[in-house]
Amino acid sequence: MPAGEKERARRQAHTTGGTELPLLSVSGVSVHFGGVVALDGVSFGVPSGSILGLIGPNGAGKTTLFNCLSRLYPCDRGDIVFDGQSLLRVPRHGIAALGIGRTFQNLALFRTMTVRDNILVGRHCRTHSGFFRNFLRPPGVVREERETSAKAQALIRLLELEAVADTRVASLPFGTQKRVELARALACEPKLLLLDEPASGLNHEEVGALGALVRGIRD
Incomplete structure (x- = not known):
């Protein structure tokens, strides 16, 4: 089934009375750390295909909410x-495969690995070969590896990382590392992309480019 038809079928399956249900629905979420109330009855919805900004001062609970999601x-x-x-019944390791990708406020890259390898790690949830199949390397495994490498290369081009694709992440400038983390988040082909303070540490030109990139990904 073509991608467009799949999306239409998904939307039809998640409608009530002709009204499309939000892709993400947060209902009355509360989180406490001892006596500290980090989140108190947070509720909102995110429609499919939308861009939503979460705004608040430091300590307001934005990252805590992302960590719950x-x-x-x-x-x-x-x-x-x-x-x-319901995500509350999904194990942590199943979130990416379900279709949720994210970046972190504090970069969470594998610093001793290359840009390409970091992106390939993000693609792992879309592969199906286990240990023994990888050891035996039947044609299906070889084909999957080629497809995975092609997907990673496409993201390297999209994020303009060709010049540093085989460079260790630790040696890259902060702004470039931000793009690497975004590429890794996109590698799982997410339906929902969570960007935790994606513009922090970027200059005005980089922020503008990031905004255009996010809109391009959405469209």
Whole structure:
């Protein structure tokens, strides 16, 4: 089925009374750290194909909310529904495969690995070969490796990382590392992309380019 038809079928499956349900629905989410209330009854929805900004001062709980969405933190109360499924019943390692990619406020790259290898790690959830198949290397495994490498190369071109594709991440400028982390998040082909302070540390020109890139990804 073509991608456009798949998207239309998905939307039809998640409608109620002719109204499309949001791709992400956060309902009454609360998180406490001891006596500190980090989130208190947070509720909102994110329609498919939209760009939503989460704004607040330092310590307001933005990253805590992102950590709940990616299942790094448990919720004390409330529910998070993504694409018709409660995330509270999804294990942490299943979030990327479900279609949620994210970047982090503090870069979480593999610093001793190259740009290309970091992106390939992000693609792992879309591969199917296990240990023994990789050891035996039947034609299907070889084909999957080629497809994975091609996807990574396409992201390297999209994020303009060709010149540093085989360079260790630790030696790259901060702004370039930001693009590497974005490429890794995109490698899992997410339906929902969470960007935690993506413009922090970037200059005005880089911020403008980032905005154009995000809109291009959405479109």
